[in-house]
Amino acid sequence: MAARKKKKTPARKTAALKAKAPSPVFSSGDVVFRLNVKTEGLEPILGAAYLMTDVSYVRLDGAASRTIEVRLEPKAGPEALPPKVLAKRFADELSTQRLRWAIARQNVLVREFIAEQAVLLASGRLEQAPAPAQDGAADALSEEQRAEIEKLISEVEDEIRTMNEKKAASDPKNIKASWEEKQEAGKTRLGEGGA
Amino acid sequence: MSRLTSWTRSDPASAGHLAAFNFRRVEPGWYLLTNDWGKFLMLDEGDFRRLMTGPINSADALYPRLEAGGFLRERLDFKALASSYVKKNSFHWFNGPSLHMIVVTLRCNQKCQYCHSSVVDPSRTDTDMDLETARRTVDFIFSTPNPTICIEFQGGEPLLNWPVVKFITRYAQAKARASKRKLIVALVCNFTLMTEDKLDFLLEHHVSLCTSLDGPAELHDKNRPFLGGGLAQAKVVGWLEKIQRRCAGEPGKKHYLPGALMTTTRFSLPYAREIVDLYVSLGMDQIFVRPLSPIGYAKRVWKDIGYGTEEFVSFYEKALDYILELNISGRSKIMERMALVLLTKILKGEDPGFMDLRSPAGAVLGCLAYNYNGQIFVSDEGRMVDHQGDPMFLVGDVAGNSWSEVVDHPTTKACVAASTLDNQPMCWQCAYKPYCGAEPVFHYETQKSVWGQMPSSAWCRSHMGQFDVIFRKLRDPKARAVFEEWMERDQCRWQENEEIAAGEFMASGSVPA
Numbered sequence: 001m002a003a004r005k006k007k008k009t010p011a012r013k014t015a016a017l018k019a020k021a022p023s024p025v026f027s028s029g030d031v032v033f034r035l036n037v038k039t040e041g042l043e044p045i046l047g048a049a050y051l052m053t054d055v056s057y058v059r060l061d062g063a064a065s066r067t068i069e070v071r072l073e074p075k076a077g078p079e080a081l082p083p084k085v086l087a088k089r090f091a092d093e094l095s096t097q098r099l100r101w102a103i104a105r106q107n108v109l110v111r112e113f114i115a116e117q118a119v120l121l122a123s124g125r126l127e128q129a130p131a132p133a134q135d136g137a138a139d140a141l142s143e144e145q146r147a148e149i150e151k152l153i154s155e156v157e158d159e160i161r162t163m164n165e166k167k168a169a170s171d172p173k174n175i176k177a178s179w180e181e182k183q184e185a186g187k188t189r190l191g192e193g194g195a
Numbered sequence: 196m197s198r199l200t201s202w203t204r205s206d207p208a209s210a211g212h213l214a215a216f217n218f219r220r221v222e223p224g225w226y227l228l229t230n231d232w233g234k235f236l237m238l239d240e241g242d243f244r245r246l247m248t249g250p251i252n253s254a255d256a257l258y259p260r261l262e263a264g265g266f267l268r269e270r271l272d273f274k275a276l277a278s279s280y281v282k283k284n285s286f287h288w289f290n291g292p293s294l295h296m297i298v299v300t301l302r303c304n305q306k307c308q309y310c311h312s313s314v315v316d317p318s319r320t321d322t323d324m325d326l327e328t329a330r331r332t333v334d335f336i337f338s339t340p341n342p343t344i345c346i347e348f349q350g351g352e353p354l355l356n357w358p359v360v361k362f363i364t365r366y367a368q369a370k371a372r373a374s375k376r377k378l379i380v381a382l383v384c385n386f387t388l389m390t391e392d393k394l395d396f397l398l399e400h401h402v403s404l405c406t407s408l409d410g411p412a413e414l415h416d417k418n419r420p421f422l423g424g425g426l427a428q429a430k431v432v433g434w435l436e437k438i439q440r441r442c443a444g445e446p447g448k449k450h451y452l453p454g455a456l457m458t459t460t461r462f463s464l465p466y467a468r469e470i471v472d473l474y475v476s477l478g479m480d481q482i483f484v485r486p487l488s489p490i491g492y493a494k495r496v497w498k499d500i501g502y503g504t505e506e507f508v509s510f511y512e513k514a515l516d517y518i519l520e521l522n523i524s525g526r527s528k529i530m531e532r533m534a535l536v537l538l539t540k541i542l543k544g545e546d547p548g549f550m551d552l553r554s555p556a557g558a559v560l561g562c563l564a565y566n567y568n569g570q571i572f573v574s575d576e577g578r579m580v581d582h583q584g585d586p587m588f589l590v591g592d593v594a595g596n597s598w599s600e601v602v603d604h605p606t607t608k609a610c611v612a613a614s615t616l617d618n619q620p621m622c623w624q625c626a627y628k629p630y631c632g633a634e635p636v637f638h639y640e641t642q643k644s645v646w647g648q649m650p651s652s653a654w655c656r657s658h659m660g661q662f663d664v665i666f667r668k669l670r671d672p673k674a675r676a677v678f679e680e681w682m683e684r685d686q687c688r689w690q691e692n693e694e695i696a697a698g699e700f701m702a703s704g705s706v707p708a
Contacts, residue, residue: 095203
């Protein structure tokens with residue numbers, strides 16, 4: 001029997017996101033993280049490192065495909081952070097960056113599509129954006145639907161006919177007729193009677 | 196703490212159901228969500244946690260709120276979101292610069308503490324724009340593609356080169372008439388050299404007037420002394436009142452009421468209420484609580500007149516709180532200009548035409564600055580950097596370059612790339628991204644790079660702080676009601692302006708009464 005493919009359930013995705021928090025090493029006042037690029041992701045590592053540049057000097061070393069060492073040297077000044085606080089902040093940034101990049105990656109096509117639609121709309125090359133498809137929208141009508149529509153059309157035609165007849169009955173001298181209607185009526189009488 | 200909100204490992208998050216959005220914990224108790232299309236949502240902590248930890252089902256009360264703003268991945272209205280995107284980025288769509296700042300002279304009769312212009316003595320007539328350069332400048336301006344042109348006279352003190360101000364006004368209006376384009380002319384001056392004759396000309400030719408008014412006399416005169424000493428504020432206030440009386444007395448002139456801007460220095464910080472009170476007493480309908488930028492001359496004297504970004508944000512909030520208090524109590528209807536700019540983006544999803552808060556920034560694509568000698572810069576700040584000896588932001592010359600050469604210049608491209616927030620490693624993740632902008636000249640001057648480094652950027656800190664203030668106020672129903680009334684009044688003001696053309700010259704050639 002063929003092995004079943006394991007479905008990626010939300011719980012599995014959560015587990016994938018929630019990797020073991022990397023442990024810092026404190027060395028000569030610096031904070032050092034050795035990060036597995038496959039686990040953490042290159043963009044989250046770089047993003048988190050960038051966000052630390054207000055409170056630390058950041059040095060990156062290693063191979064982008066395997067392991068990156070991030071060394072944080074605290075900056076002096078009123079916003080100086082003790083190494084342990086620096087380490088916690090970096091760990092938090094890294095975790096959040098993984099989430100932000102996950103959201104970004106899974107939505108890039110949607111954002112690109114909408115931006116493309118916006119450009120077309122703004123340039124006048126998109127007169128009307130396609131309407132979103134309705135759930136189970138059918139292109140073809142069922143027999144029942146056709147019958148219903150035919151019935152409605154017939155009722156409306158009767159109504160119009162009745163309305164015109166009533167109008168003729170209430171206005172036998174055609175006083176209410178418009179100029180155009182009178183002209184049309186005159187042409188018809190001439191045509192009927194012959195020259 | 197990082198200025199981008201953390202969502203830590205201890206809170207499980209399953210990202211698969213999440214649409215594209217950024218988030219920020221503005222203050223304890225609630226989170227702000229925003230997306231590329233300018234929509235925003237404020238969620239309490241519980242709702243935010245529920246959203247981040249699992250899909251929201253359609254029976255949930257949160258569902259319709261998320262759907263309406265484009266925050267549900269499976270319920271995105273592409274057409275509506277694309278339309279929102281077009282509307283909020285209306286400046287993008289192939290228009291070109293609308294604002295053209297012409298520095299007609301570097302001479303000035305004041306020596307303001309913070310002057311970006313790095314002015315020169317009134318005797319230096321060699322720094323006046325001559326008529327030939329003025330003509331070429333206007334010709335260049337009319338070669339740019341935007342159907343609407345706004346010419347803004349700057350200096351130095353523009354009134355010191357009055358003949359060229361008159362010439363440019365007349366010549367530009369003739370060209371606008373001939374080419375059937377919409378033209379707005381504005382004059383930014385210190386009012387100390389205004390005369391009745393000059394005012395007659397300016398009002399007759401529909402020139403909008405704006406001046407600087409930093410606050411009560413002791414503050415204004417400290418910030419903006421005359422060369423050789425003297426009291427400037429009294430002259431400014433005197434002319435403001437005179438022009439107001441004149442506009443009130445002449446039919447069709449109510450839209451020519453002069454505007455005023457204040458610049459915040461260290462000396463301003465204790466006087467938020469007094470500054471607002473002065474503007475209210477003068478009947479001004481707006482006050483622009485502007486920060487000082489460490490560019491040009493101000494950079495050299497920053498240690499004497501500058502302040503930290505947190506100090507400015509605190510000052511801004513005090514001023515705004517007082518303005519809201521006045522509005523809520525009915526004592527005044529004065530509006531704050533920066534709040535109007537931000538609220539136009541946030542509440543109306545429109546672009547208010549504020550060059551500094553665009554992605555990409557207004558440099559070249561939205562505005563150009565023309566020096567007295569015909570050189571063209573990406574902005575007035577860029578011109579200031581040149582005055583300090585660095586031609587980094589010079590992109591052309593009216594005598595020898597075309598519009599296409601200016602827009603194709605490497606500096607133009609660098610500024611555009613650096614100020615497109617999607618290219619910025621921190622900005623693209625920020626909840627304020629749909630409404631914000633990064634200013635390349637500011638970052639070049641303060642961080643030695645047009646890209647800047649946002650985690651330590653004073654620009655970023657200051658604007659983030661102001662956005663925080665605005666969004667906190669939006670949670671208060673009374674403040675929100677005031678903001679919405681401002682939106683309505685601001686809209687009416689622009690609509691009336693289009694009909695009666697205050698400061699505008701009608702494209703058809705008819706000059707409104």
